[in-house]
Amino acid sequence: MSFTEAFKVLNGLKRRKVIRDYVVIGAVGATNYMEPVFTEDIDVVVLVDTDEEYRRTFAAIAQQTEAQDGMHQVLGGVPVQLFPSTIMPLYRDTLEGALQVRFGNLRVKFASAEHLILLYLLAFRERDHLRVRSLLLNIDEGRLQELLDRFDDEENTLAGRL
Amino acid sequence: MKKIPLPADSKAYGELVFREKAKWHRRRARMSLLRKLEVLDRLRERARKLAKIRRD
Numbered sequence: 001m002s003f004t005e006a007f008k009v010l011n012g013l014k015r016r017k018v019i020r021d022y023v024v025i026g027a028v029g030a031t032n033y034m035e036p037v038f039t040e041d042i043d044v045v046v047l048v049d050t051d052e053e054y055r056r057t058f059a060a061i062a063q064q065t066e067a068q069d070g071m072h073q074v075l076g077g078v079p080v081q082l083f084p085s086t087i088m089p090l091y092r093d094t095l096e097g098a099l100q101v102r103f104g105n106l107r108v109k110f111a112s113a114e115h116l117i118l119l120y121l122l123a124f125r126e127r128d129h130l131r132v133r134s135l136l137l138n139i140d141e142g143r144l145q146e147l148l149d150r151f152d153d154e155e156n157t158l159a160g161r162l
Numbered sequence: 163m164k165k166i167p168l169p170a171d172s173k174a175y176g177e178l179v180f181r182e183k184a185k186w187h188r189r190r191a192r193m194s195l196l197r198k199l200e201v202l203d204r205l206r207e208r209a210r211k212l213a214k215i216r217r218d
Contacts, residue, residue, distance in 0.1 A: 003199040003206075028202065035190045036201040040209065078206075103195040134191075 001077025003028065006042055007108050009075040018060050021047040022082075023098040023109040025119055027131075032101060032110045034134040041072055041079040045091045045111075054084040090118060090151050114144045118151055121158040132162070 013019045024032075026043030046061075048054045061082065065073040072079030085092045098109035111119070113135045120128040120135075152158040168174055193201075 002203045004196070004203075028199075031198050031202065032195055033191075035187055036193075036198045036205070038205045038209070039202065040206060101195060103199070 003042065003076075003078055004104060004106070005076025006078040006080055007076070007106050010044065010080070011106060011108070013061060013064065018064060019046050019057060021095060021109070023095045023111055025083075025094060025111045025116065026081075029111045030116050030120075030131050030135060033113045033116070033138060034131070037131065041081055042075075043081050043083065045085050045095055046082045047092075047095055048084045048086055051086065054086060058082065058084075090115070090122070093147075093151070094119070112143070113139045114147055117144060118147050118158060121161045124161055136162075 010019075010022060014022065022044045023029075024042065024044050026041075027037045027039035028042045031037055046057065048057055061073060062068065065075055066077070067074040069079045072081050074080070083091060085095055094111045094115040095109070097112050097115055099112055100107055101110045117132050117135050117139065120132050148156075148159050
């Protein structure tokens with residue numbers, strides 16, 4: 001029962017083509033760039049193109065998981081929340097701009113620090129402020145600006161939260 | 163080296179400690195992802211034990 005086990009299971013689902021692709025976001029995603037931040041679960045965005053594909057994919061995943069815990073699927077003993085990439089264009093972009101990270105003998109796509117910042121600015125809970133501060137230490141400012149230009153609203157709400 | 167007792171409001175200890183603490187945090191941020199995930203595993207395990215103690 002470990003985070004690494006959960007990634008092994010996720011990669012297995014990808015290898016067996018149950019899921020087409022996925023990217024890690026949330027606290028585990030941020031941990032790639034900063035000090036480990038406590039979390040109970042893994043948040044991932046799963047690539048789907050339509051609601052129909054979403055239903056099909058998630059039903060197939062549910063059949064292969066150990067258990068369900070609320071909105072989470074338990075994989076490798078860890079609750080994993082799977083967000084379809086159709087929720088918002090930023091999710092899709094996060095997947096397309098992801099970085100392939102190698103650890104142990106695993107290769108997993110992690111959200112870029114700039115995408116994580118935008119996702120945290122959207123959620124904007126108290127703990128998100130601290131994570132944004134840490135992530136800002138090592139980013140490509142031009143890339144962050146480009147993402148803000150594309151995904152911020154007319155009132156520049158996200159930029160205003162920086 | 164002669165030991166001099168530090169006054170209660172001494173910065174000598176505080177500055178050293180904060181400098182070292184900042185270094186420690188930077189080192190933790192540079193750890194390999196595999197080690198970071200092991201830290202998360204330990205934190206998660208500890209949280210489960212704490213939750214059990216709270217329930218008991």
